Amino acid sequence: MMDAPRPDHQLGDNLVEIRDLSVTFETGRGPVRALRNVNLDVPRGRILGIVGESGSGKSTVIWAMLRLLAENGAVTGGRIDFNGRDLLQLDADALRAFRGAQAGVVFQDPMTSQIPVKSYLQQFLDIAYRQKASRAEKIAHAIAMMRRVGIPDPEQRIAQFPHQFSGGMRQRTGIAMALLMHPDLVIADEPTTALDVTMEAQVIHLLRELQREFQTTMMIVSHNLGLVAELCDEIVVMYAGEVVERGDIQSVFANPSHPYTRALIDCDPARVLERTRILPTIPGELPNLRHPPRACVFVDRCPHAFARCREEKPRLNKADEGHVAACHLLDGVRPVMHAAAPAPAQDEVVPAIAGDVAPLVAVRNLAVSFQVRGPVAALLNPGLKTSIDILVDVSLDLKPGETLGLVGESGSGKTTLGRAMLGLVKAQAGSVTFKGRELIGLGEGELRPLRQNMAMMFQDPIGSLSPRQTVKSLILEPFDVHRPASGNRDALAVRLADMVNLPRDLLARYPHQLSGGQARRVGVARALALEPDLIIADEPTAGLDVSVQGDVLNLMRRLQTEHGLTYLIISHNLPVVRHISDRLAIMYLGRIIEMGDATAIFARPAHPYTRALVDGIPRPDPTQRRRLVSIEGEVPSIARRPQGCEFNARCPHATDLCRAEMPAQQTLGDGRMVRCHYPLID
Amino acid sequence: MSAIPSDSAPARREAEGWIKLRRLLANWQGMTGLVLVLLFFASAIFAPLVATHDPFALDIPARLSGPTLEHWAGTDQLGRDTYSRVIYGGRVALQVAAIGISVSLVFGLLLGMLAGFGPRWLDNFLLLLFDVVRSFPTIVMALAAVALLGPSLNLVLAIVIVTTIPGYARLVRTATLALKNTEFILAERALGVGTARILWRHVTPNVIGPMFILAAMDVPVVVTVEAGLSFLGLGVLPPTASWGSILNEGYLLIRETPWPVVAAGVPLVLTTLGFTFLGEALRDIFDPRLGKGR
């Protein structure tokens, strides 16, 4: 049915050619011109990565290709040639033949993109309806494909439903579906965004292998530069609905020629190997796409902009061998490019934290479990556990003025730990002391006065703000609750807004009218309003674009030095936290498995899991691709904890001892705590 | 510093309100609904001005007449003016709807929040109670009650209140539970905000809108229950005019004159249509998530 394996890639042989593609979305407040004259090529047999932040239009390109734009969206111009045929002109039958058979799609979130009421077998058969083969052959083929993507025991598992698969298995099966008909093209929309770090590495590896094996052409859409650098041969950088740079991946990363590309690479915290306390950012905001600028789209945020940039739209100029960029700087005289954001200034001297200072917060043997079954279910199934342990025996100290980064994948219990420390989640055992005072067992009334000194920032920047309150009443609420009648409210609101660089005119807005970065600033202002000693920040950069992440972290850093704050920063994003943390604590299945100095842990992890996390970070550098996936498998369910060391099934060094016995906590030479029988360092 | 937005916040909210009101008026269903609902209120409140006759005045010579210039919708077997009786009947409907729904709203809000924010056992108990009440076949149970207590308007009201509370309470409970686990409520708790303030300032504003929309859409149900029970002779007592009792009298005379049955049915349909249209238009504009249906 499909062509024979294709010969090596030849220049000019493009499977997909997009020419002057423009897409407009009709909205209540006028048309949004999401794509404007986009041109790009996908060379046959290669992997193309489309990179951009939110609002760049990167996903719109592929939905336009598949002719599956949201209902208010329409292609207003251009063509999309696939094998020489314009996809925009296909009739319904030809379009159906293109979708699924000639192009397979891998979706961002396998939790929502697979129909819950059909078994995988049915779903595979539905996709293969056009294949001329018997039912038995189709089933055999589907099983073979599932085995190929790494589903163990596919003969049995194919009869199961999506909810019976773990997230990683679902995404693997999603990839099997995309490849089932051996398409010429595989399109992947943020294929790893919904996955954990260790899973992400596995999926990248799998995609690369499959591409080689099936000689497929791939288009990968992602906001993650590391993923693209690891996986792709070609890159297209998009900004505000336009292509700003495209070409060979090595060439673009070696010599990023558009100021935006350069800034984007600089901002990626995974790129910077030295631990810096101040991260680069891209100041400014995305232009309004209801009235896109006539000249260069990036001009308002560009450090190199000159007169011509405001008058004329730059063409795609040749930047280097094999890559082009839409920048006037490349046209004619070529000025020297320097790093986009001001080079991170050398950090102010961090006050050394003496070892014998009394901890601000001390957590000892904290345990939290959740009830998962009601009494009826417990009565009917006496063998089943009615509760599961989320946190097991967690101990840590926070010294005044330090930043502890708490890192773990989903299900590690990191969020629960943060909440339990503040009494928002009930702990079953253990102790939490704050300035020497025991918090566990205190009633809400007794905790309330203490809450002035311990603030929390929540994950979702907008969702953690009460939706029917104005920004002003939100940032003043701490005073209303703890210190009513604290003077001039207007002056107070303005002072807080200024403190977090929040434009004053936003004070009258409601949360849904804010951008993620602005809402995050409101969250910081609320946390800081009463000048607490401790701030627990749960994923402070979640949901923010790379260019804004640095902004928020730098702000938090500045406020720490100004107010002498102590931070506990909870994150799944190791590269981000390590830049701002003095110490790191790594969690796995509700236990801290390694804790110590951030730089030391990052340089030489002691626990194999920490090593896997560090190695799992895709680096935005195509010259340093990893050859191997460091660990296999997924985080086991906390409801069924493995015997012995809970990491043993995934650990490359596991022995019988690891399978039998839970390792005790031990302290290594450099003062590091680790929970492993065979730490990787002494 | 000069433009401290203390006064512009309500202004913005007002502006948003105006935009939504304009959207409501631009939507023909919403507009029709609004007009019908206003008509219903006006005719009931100003019944003495709108009616042409005393609803109880007998005009035996003109009994069972069809529509005439004197009796716009004809008369019944006692010669009472059907049009005037229908207008006064609207008062009964309005009374039942207004009292019944406002009492249910208050109780629903309180019980729902209690279930949503209270201890687990209380939630389970209240939920069971709501489910049980909802699981009774309403009209049949009402018949059983009437069998013992005899017909009265108060009984109709009690039935309406008891049967509509679970709907509101469940809505509030679901919303409260959902909100309870949202990050913003957790954030309020982390700030040390007390439960009363959380419920009043952060939960209520988020559930009150959907509740009013549900209330608007419940008016037809309530009006129908009243009319239905009165039609069966189990609601208001004669000689009080209610749409249901006029329908009942008309039903008994259906072979002689069709007019009472038509005259009392039309306002009933217009009222239910009006509130349904208005409720749906409000829902679409203010809370599209409540239902994607039209």
Add this chain to the structure above:
Amino acid sequence: MCGGRLAAALTISRTPAPMWSYFVKRLGLSAVIVLCALLTLFLLLHLIPGDPARIALGPRATPEVIARYAEKMRLGEPILTQFWIYVTNALTGDLGADVFSNRPVLTIVLEVLPNTLVLAIVALAWAALIGIPLGCLSAVRPNSWFDRVTGLLSVATIAIPSFLVSIWSLLVFAVMLKWLPVIGAGDPGDYLDQAVHLILPAFAVGLGWVGYLARMVRASMLEVMSENYIRAARAFGLRERTVVFRYALKVAVLPTITLVGIGFSGLLSGAVFAEIVFTRPGAGKLIYDMVVNRNFPVVQGAVLIITALYVLITLAADLLVAWLDPRVRDSL
């Protein structure tokens, strides 16, 4: 976000709990509802000040009848004993006897119940046959003229109370046009006659349901059609037929089944009115007549049976949904 993920992880990780744990829970709820109905009916009678027997039987009852009833219900004993006897009797199928005619209530109700059931089923069937496809077609082409007209008609049919439909259709088809008969359920042996007698009541009871079902299916289809997995199914090039009927409808029909189960109470109420308007023998007509005649024992028994029937149907609908939806099947 993290909470959601955690919840998802927990759901997946749960050992596949047997479906019967859900079944038992659901059955327990049904039992509680029936018990509550028993309690309500009992309390109604006993909380009203005065002699319960006199209240239950009305002014018409002779002293002998009242004495017979008092003895039968053990009105002299403590109230808890009375309740216990009442409940145990009811659960063993002894709903007492009509003290006037001395016939068992169960027999009286079972005689007329089939008429009510036939009416309810026929009404629901024609409503489903028309309403569900209308809702589907509307959802496939939202905001088309077809959708607008269907939407308008749906609202209209819902807005007209079913007893008004009964009265008006009686007026038009039976009184004015004289096309259809109005009284009774038809000759017991003559199926055609019975069918002809069924037309108007079934039309009146089902009409509102046409609109109700159409709108429910439309809303739930539209919601499903905007799900990611529908976009995914299209991206895999499945036929539109498959996407709409085998994917979207399969998911969308689940909430509809539940609502139909719950809405059966509305259907029964509609049947009560239709039976009264069309003077058709049935449970509703029976209850109404007995209310008017102040014969509470029969009312009590009939209400109990209707409630039990209703609870049973809701239970069946819920179990059907649980069985059809693999997520519910495994996780509950």
